[in-house]
Amino acid sequence: MMLAVLYGFILTLFAYLIAKPLNKRLPQVPVIVIGMFFIIGLLFVFGIPYESYMTQVNPLFNHLLGYVTVALAIPLAAMRYDDLPLKAIVGILVFASISAVALPMGLAYLLHMSDASIMAFATRAVTTPIAINIATLLHAPLTLVILIVILSGVIGAAFSPFILRHINDERASGLALGLAAHAIGTAQAWQRGSVAGRYAAFGMAINAVFTAIWLPTFILYLQKM
Amino acid sequence: MDWIKTIDWPAWIGTLALIICFREGAVWLMTQFNHPELGNLVGLISLLISLSIWRNVHKLPARLVDTNNKIMKESAFAFLPISAGSLIMLVHMGKEIPVFLGVMVISTLIPLWVYAKMAKRWL
Numbered sequence: 001m002m003l004a005v006l007y008g009f010i011l012t013l014f015a016y017l018i019a020k021p022l023n024k025r026l027p028q029v030p031v032i033v034i035g036m037f038f039i040i041g042l043l044f045v046f047g048i049p050y051e052s053y054m055t056q057v058n059p060l061f062n063h064l065l066g067y068v069t070v071a072l073a074i075p076l077a078a079m080r081y082d083d084l085p086l087k088a089i090v091g092i093l094v095f096a097s098i099s100a101v102a103l104p105m106g107l108a109y110l111l112h113m114s115d116a117s118i119m120a121f122a123t124r125a126v127t128t129p130i131a132i133n134i135a136t137l138l139h140a141p142l143t144l145v146i147l148i149v150i151l152s153g154v155i156g157a158a159f160s161p162f163i164l165r166h167i168n169d170e171r172a173s174g175l176a177l178g179l180a181a182h183a184i185g186t187a188q189a190w191q192r193g194s195v196a197g198r199y200a201a202f203g204m205a206i207n208a209v210f211t212a213i214w215l216p217t218f219i220l221y222l223q224k225m
Numbered sequence: 226m227d228w229i230k231t232i233d234w235p236a237w238i239g240t241l242a243l244i245i246c247f248r249e250g251a252v253w254l255m256t257q258f259n260h261p262e263l264g265n266l267v268g269l270i271s272l273l274i275s276l277s278i279w280r281n282v283h284k285l286p287a288r289l290v291d292t293n294n295k296i297m298k299e300s301a302f303a304f305l306p307i308s309a310g311s312l313i314m315l316v317h318m319g320k321e322i323p324v325f326l327g328v329m330v331i332s333t334l335i336p337l338w339v340y341a342k343m344a345k346r347w348l
Contacts, residue, residue, distance in 0.1 A: 008306075016302045032301040032308055039309040050313050057306050063248075064303035070248040070268040071300075074240075074293040077276030078285050088347035096340050104332035111324055124332060128307070133262055143314070150304070150311035152333045163338050169345045176341035180333060184308070187301040194294050201297070203340075205269065212266070 008057035030157040096179040100125035120144040127182040130208040137216040156181025157188035178203030236288040
């Protein structure tokens with residue numbers, strides 16, 4: 001069992017290490033997007049079903065995801081808040097948190113998706129560990145919630161070089177990536193540089209905590225009415 | 226092999242120990258309250274509060290922040306297995322893929338652009 005975990009880890013590490021130099025040559029494509037294609041390719045080459053690979057590496061990577069979440073506290077604590085316009089930041093955060101829930105849920109509703117799918121879209125912009133907590137409270141289907149969260153992060157990170165090409169402000173680009181594409185967007189923002197990374201971490205963490213408070217309260221209140 | 230000598234080992238060991246202790250401590254604590262799923266969030270908030278108190282008393286060590294920047298730069302690695310799974314699950318969605326992807330793309334990229342514009346103007 002330990003050996004299988006080690007093989008799974010080495011396969012993931014190998015995919016990441018070959019994705020990194022490719023990302024240097026193709027900086028428009030995030031390293032995570034290149035890496036996930038390499039993982040699927042390697043699993044195919046070695047004839048390993050994704051389910052058994054995931055069963056092996058999941059406990060270990062759950063720890064790593066936890067460490068990445070907790071590590072976000074360091075850039076947040078080190079950030080200078082005294083030169084940030086508080087009113088503007090609060091305005092952006094409230095607008096982002098509400099629109100990030102309303103837009104995907106509204107679109108899913110207009111396209112006649114099932115109630116469970118509409119609910120799963122509610123946590124689109126929240127980082128995975130916190131989205132799982134909110135989804136559990138809202139009785140939303142967890143696998144779909146995770147797919148939506150991960151995919152939106154991948155889409156946001158993958159298209160960010162194109163969408164943000166005229167922004168020319170690393171603070172704004174970072175904050176937008178953290179707010180719209182949570183942890184994967186934040187990982188992509190760190191690839192841009194430490195200023196974008198810190199602002200992305202700030203946007204992601206504050207958005208996650210704020211959404212975790214207001215969204216379940218609001219939905220559970222609506223359901224009781 | 227000179228690059229090994231240039232690594233700031235005490236900073237790496239200290240930073241990793243700080244992160245691991247807070248995360249595992251928070252998961253252990255929340256498991257006692259039957260909510261282990263809240264461990265990561267509690268770990269994040271408790272480390273943030275502790276570092277904020279530290280910052281008020283004494284400046285945060287630059288080596289801690291620098292080492293953490295290096296760790297965050299490689300954080301995409303932690304998301305690789307689950308991201309690959311999302312790609313496979315998407316392929317299995319069949320004829321629902323275009324509608325699903327449409328909602329995903331619109332509801333991610335329009336906000337990304339709008340938030341960046343707002344932040345550029347207001348920050």
